[in-house]
Every structure is written in structure tokens, then in C-alpha cells.
Amino acid sequence: MMFIGIDISKEKIDLSWLRDQLTNKIKTKVFKNKRQDFVKILNSDNKCNFSD
Numbered sequence: 001m002m003f004i005g006i007d008i009s010k011e012k013i014d015l016s017w018l019r020d021q022l023t024n025k026i027k028t029k030v031f032k033n034k035r036q037d038f039v040k041i042l043n044s045d046n047k048c049n050f051s052d
Helices: 035-043
Strands: 003-008 012-020 025-032
Touching: 012 035, 025 035
Parallel strands: none
Antiparallel strands: 003 012, 012 025
């Protein structure tokens, strides 16, 4: 099972992905709350690749 957290505020969108439940490894990414960054999130691959 995959766990993803999303926090949307007026200025930014915070995403977090629990990569491994046993070791609690978490990957995070922050985007500006702008249309062009929202499109980046939608166009990201299904592997939760939060790299730049």
C-alpha cells in the first residue's frame, strides 16, 4: 500500500510520500500554488518521483 500526503495552502502545495513503512523513509516535494506548478504535479509519473 502507498501513502501520500497533500497539504494545500494559499502559497504552496506540500507533497509527501511514505516510501517504506518499515524504515519510515519519507520523500517530500514543495510546489508553488500556481497553475504551472499544478500542471507539473499532474504530469509527474506514477512512481511518485519527486525529483527536480
